[in-house]
Amino acid sequence: MTTILFHNARLIDPEGGESVGGLIVQNGAILRRLGPDEDAGDLPGAERIDCRGLCLAPGIVDIGVKVSEPGERHKESFRSAGRAAAAGGVTTIVTRPDTTPAIDTPEVLEFVARRAALDSPVNVLPMAALTKGRDGREMTEIGFLKDAGAVAFTDCDRVVTDTKIFSRALTYARSLDALVIAHIQEPGLSAGACVTSGKFASLRGLPGVSPMAERMALDRDIALIEMTGAAYHADQVTTARALPALERAKRNGLNITAGVNIHHLTLNELDVAEYRTFFKLKPPLRAEDDRLAVVEAVASGLIDIICSMHTPQDEESKRLPFEEAASGAVGLETLLPAALRLYHAGQMDLVQLFRAMSFNPAQRLGLACGTLRVGAPADLVLFDPDAPFLLDRSTLKSKSRNTPFDGARLQGRVRGTWVAGNRVDEVTT
Amino acid sequence: MPYRAMHLLGIEPLHPTEITTLLDLADRYADENRRGIAHRDVLEGMTQINMFFENSTRTQASFELAGKRLGADVMSMAMQASSIKKGETLIDTALTLNAMRPDILVVRHPQSGAVDLLAQKVNCTVLNAGDGRHEHPTQALLDALTIRREKGRLHRLTVAICGDIAHSRVARSNIMLLGKMENRIRLIAPPTLMPSGIADFGCEVFDDMEKGLEGADVVMMLRLQKERMDGGFIPSEREYYHRYGLDAEKLSYAKDDAIVMHPGPMNRGVEIDGTIADDINRSVIQTQVEMGVAVRMAAMDLLARNLRAKRGQEAAAREVMA
Numbered sequence: 001m002t003t004i005l006f007h008n009a010r011l012i013d014p015e016g017g018e019s020v021g022g023l024i025v026q027n028g029a030i031l032r033r034l035g036p037d038e039d040a041g042d043l044p045g046a047e048r049i050d051c052r053g054l055c056l057a058p059g060i061v062d063i064g065v066k067v068s069e070p071g072e073r074h075k076e077s078f079r080s081a082g083r084a085a086a087a088g089g090v091t092t093i094v095t096r097p098d099t100t101p102a103i104d105t106p107e108v109l110e111f112v113a114r115r116a117a118l119d120s121p122v123n124v125l126p127m128a129a130l131t132k133g134r135d136g137r138e139m140t141e142i143g144f145l146k147d148a149g150a151v152a153f154t155d156c157d158r159v160v161t162d163t164k165i166f167s168r169a170l171t172y173a174r175s176l177d178a179l180v181i182a183h184i185q186e187p188g189l190s191a192g193a194c195v196t197s198g199k200f201a202s203l204r205g206l207p208g209v210s211p212m213a214e215r216m217a218l219d220r221d222i223a224l225i226e227m228t229g230a231a232y233h234a235d236q237v238t239t240a241r242a243l244p245a246l247e248r249a250k251r252n253g254l255n256i257t258a259g260v261n262i263h264h265l266t267l268n269e270l271d272v273a274e275y276r277t278f279f280k281l282k283p284p285l286r287a288e289d290d291r292l293a294v295v296e297a298v299a300s301g302l303i304d305i306i307c308s309m310h311t312p313q314d315e316e317s318k319r320l321p322f323e324e325a326a327s328g329a330v331g332l333e334t335l336l337p338a339a340l341r342l343y344h345a346g347q348m349d350l351v352q353l354f355r356a357m358s359f360n361p362a363q364r365l366g367l368a369c370g371t372l373r374v375g376a377p378a379d380l381v382l383f384d385p386d387a388p389f390l391l392d393r394s395t396l397k398s399k400s401r402n403t404p405f406d407g408a409r410l411q412g413r414v415r416g417t418w419v420a421g422n423r424v425d426e427v428t429t
Numbered sequence: 430m431p432y433r434a435m436h437l438l439g440i441e442p443l444h445p446t447e448i449t450t451l452l453d454l455a456d457r458y459a460d461e462n463r464r465g466i467a468h469r470d471v472l473e474g475m476t477q478i479n480m481f482f483e484n485s486t487r488t489q490a491s492f493e494l495a496g497k498r499l500g501a502d503v504m505s506m507a508m509q510a511s512s513i514k515k516g517e518t519l520i521d522t523a524l525t526l527n528a529m530r531p532d533i534l535v536v537r538h539p540q541s542g543a544v545d546l547l548a549q550k551v552n553c554t555v556l557n558a559g560d561g562r563h564e565h566p567t568q569a570l571l572d573a574l575t576i577r578r579e580k581g582r583l584h585r586l587t588v589a590i591c592g593d594i595a596h597s598r599v600a601r602s603n604i605m606l607l608g609k610m611e612n613r614i615r616l617i618a619p620p621t622l623m624p625s626g627i628a629d630f631g632c633e634v635f636d637d638m639e640k641g642l643e644g645a646d647v648v649m650m651l652r653l654q655k656e657r658m659d660g661g662f663i664p665s666e667r668e669y670y671h672r673y674g675l676d677a678e679k680l681s682y683a684k685d686d687a688i689v690m691h692p693g694p695m696n697r698g699v700e701i702d703g704t705i706a707d708d709i710n711r712s713v714i715q716t717q718v719e720m721g722v723a724v725r726m727a728a729m730d731l732l733a734r735n736l737r738a739k740r741g742q743e744a745a746a747r748e749v750m751a
Contacts, residue, residue, distance in 0.1 A: 197625040197626070198625050198626040199625075199626030199627075199629040199630070200626075201624075201625065201626070202601075202624035202625055202626050202627055202630075203441075203601075203630075204541055204542065204563060205541035205542075205560075205561050205562030205563030205564070205598060205601060206541050206542075206561075206562070206563075207562075208625060210625075274542070274545060275541070275542030275545055275546065316518070319518070319520055319546075320518065320519065320520075320546075321519060321538070321540035321541070321542055321543035321546055321561075322540070322541065322542045323540050323541065323542075323561070324540060
């Protein structure tokens with residue numbers, strides 16, 4: 001029986017608020033919460049951790065992490081992704097099925113689960129493809145896959161264009177209480193685009209997509225959820241114009257949630273500057289007005305979840321002309337310090353941030369973590385929200401180091417990560 | 430202001446006085462070309478490689494001739510036929526050529542930003558001969574020189590640019606250059622061929638050609654790519670010619686002494702009427718071609734001076750270190 005006492009902490013409780021106090025963890029779960037001057041009593045053999053006033057929060061649950069196994073293990077493996085997550089305060093990674101081959105059968109899913117259990121120091125929960133090969137033509141074995149441990153179903157950045165097929169998949173998923181996650185981007189309008197249309201796109205001579213493409217796709221999906229009653233999550237809402245539709249859908253009681261990538265909350269289209277391909281994302285970075293509107297939507301709770309959309313790419317796929325270069329950025333290790341930019345800018349408090357990064361994603365997937373409730377798993381992150389540093393991408397634990405924050409000044413460092421009461425961030429190979 | 434750059438990648442980073450420096454030298458080369466005066470010592474002992482990842486006849490020939498007139502050893506490579514087909518990346522191709530120690534690389538590439546990327550990886554001078562929809566700086570400079578010689582000035586003119594602006598690097602570089610030199614720029618195109626957010630560049634936007642041409646000093650026509658003609662961006666070639674093709678009737682809305690320009694190659698009967706193109710009183714299309722050689726000579730001359738200066742400094746620094 002192992003017991004850990006965290007004392008002298010600034011507790012960030014997504015359901016309550018901030019308070020000074022501590023936690024007693026026993027056998028991997030939260031046993032008791034302590035008030036400011038409350039005595040922990042006699043705890044024989046307990047490990048005592050003096051948090052020295054730093055923040056203690058439920059570990060981050062990151063939905064939509066790409067671990068490049070199977071297929072492209074040189075970009076990211078379960079070991080490297082797990083170590084990156086631990087270093088970034090992420091205690092649960094929810095993996096994407098856009099691997100090679102796609103995770104679309106129970107057999108491939110079992111391979112992933114086995115590899116993850118063997119190599120990753122943090123929790124790994126796999127998602128599975130909604131359609132076979134993510135081709136948008138035939139639905140996968142949603143029932144078998146769910147039994148095998150798939151926590152959600154998504155074709156990732158591919159949109160199921162055939163409305164009939166998508167509506168059937170949603171209907172079928174509903175009968176199994178399976179969550180469907182969709183990318184919202186009208187495929188015709190966004191074909192070939194690599195930036196958001198507007199002055200910047202025209203200046204650089206790059207093909208752009210109107211922000212309207214996001215709203216159009218969301219509008220279609222909302223109609224389909226209304227029709228089928230399915231549980232639905234929009235992976236990334238990044239534009240102001242999509243927000244009223246989301247707001248209406250929620251008000252009408254549809255089973256809908258939405259997420260946003262940390263990069264869309266902290267960067268805008270101008271960061272691409274001179275064709276910097278590490279800033280090429282999908283959907284593309286938006287105008288500053290959109291960024292601000294989306295930040296506000298997270299603060300108000302309209303957008304539920306912040307994720308890293310961790311997408312490892314090797315140097316070869318990024319060192320190309322902008323249009324040819326691969327999309328995506330790694331984010332497991334920079335999610336928390338980047339999110340703290342919003343805290344330091346006064347746009348969100350820590351409780352709001354951890355609601356969006358830990359509590360809401362856990363709730364959406366029906367997980368017991370993401371909270372400081374008694375009895376919950378002791379998945380915790382201890383961090384100093386003020387510690388400044390200059391990010392050097394060569395220090396990242398990810399195998400791929402395609403971060404847009406290379407050389408950026410960030411504030412906020414992880415001082416410890418625990419999964420089920422076990423310290424994971426110091427584990428070395 | 431002297432021109433001290435290492436590369437000519439676009440008009441955007443240039444200061445108006447740098448543009449004037451380039452044009453002044455080009456002006457001199459244009460005159461001397463007419464008188465048959467050669468300058469084979471300017472780039473003597475230097476190697477110029479033309480890398481064209483996209484087909485071009487006139488631009489490549491113009492750069493080749495400019496280099497030869499200045500005495501450079503010129504090599505032209507049709508990149509589509511070579512290593513690209515074998516799967517080599519742009520950067521590897523650049524590094525391979527760089528290892529052969531050329532002095533000047535002239536690059537055209539179908540992707541916006543590709544020439545910038547290449548310039549970061551080599552240690553010679555790079556001239557952008559057109560990258561995707563981004564920039565085509567020597568074209569804008571030759572257009573500017575043509576205008577300056579025809580109109581006697583390069584400021585406070587009303588310039589109408591007409592045609593497929595959305596896909597045109599020529600239009601972008603010209604908008605930059607003419608804007609920096611304080612001209613009034615009008616863009617005329619069907620809305621499907623107009624780039625988004627373009628009014629923010631300080632241009633007036635028209636979809637009616639007659640209104641757009643009213644009182645113009647310069648009418649700059651752009652080429653309409655064949656693949657954009659059928660239904661995708663415009664309904665048909667004949668409807669385009671009817672609404673946006675430059676003929677005598679539409680040209681009559683411009684000033685009486687307005688000049689007509691076209692970067693070539695022309696589609697007669699699509700964007701321009703043949704008789705206008707051939708009208709020696711209005712059309713300066715042949716002059717543009719002539720100025721092209723002079724502008725490229727000037728750009729390579731100035732860049733070569735900067736390259737020599739930089740190499741001299743590096744050699745001196747090495748001596749001090751030794």
